[in-house]
Amino acid sequence: MKLIVGLGNPGHDYANHKHNIGFWMVDELAKSKRWKWEKNSRPYEETWGDIEGQECYLVKPLTWMNLSGQAVKALLKEKKADTKDLIVVHDDIDLALGKMRWSFGSGSGGHNGVKSIIEQLGTQDFHRIRLGIGRPPAHGLLPGTHVDPAEYVLEPFSVKELEVVEGLVSQAVQSIPDFLKHGLQWVQNRYH
Helix, strand or coil: CEEECCCCCHHHCCCCCCHHHHHHHHHHHHHHHCCCCEECCCCCCEEEEEEHHHEEEEEEEEEHHHHHHHHHHHHHHHHHHHHEEEEEEEECCCCCCEEEEEEEECCCCCCHHHHHHHEEEECCECCCCCCEECCCCCCCCCCCCCCCCCHCCEEECHHHHHHHHHHHHHHHHHHHHHHHHHCCHHHHHHHC
């Protein structure tokens, strides 16, 4: 069994924000499989089915990003799963727009959603797919101003950025069956 958790903030107002690219990825994977999302009394939405002969759950926490660990902890308890079966998909401002990195056992890299998961689980022994959204511009629109990274991740993608991001999300979706079939090192060699 694999638990594939896309990170984001719940609600329509956040749907196209950079911070919600994890939600976008699991939505696209669910759509490609024609799986339907189910809401329940748990702190997450889920859908499930078979990918490469493995039972896979796609999950979107219904908590705010900074509380994602609460939903993930409840998910692992409900499914009686090990953290090694967990794949967390999230945005990363330290990766250039359009870049993807798979990893296992990494720190939070300053991402508060991942930090919450590590704190709640008491370990960083899980897989991650980091999707590059790039850093904010060094200068704001007005001279002498800058763009706060916390505000940048809550901005929607521009039309130009969307072209790149659609390809990135598609690549991330394809990497899941490749990972299940070939393993971490293979996807790192193929997609990095």
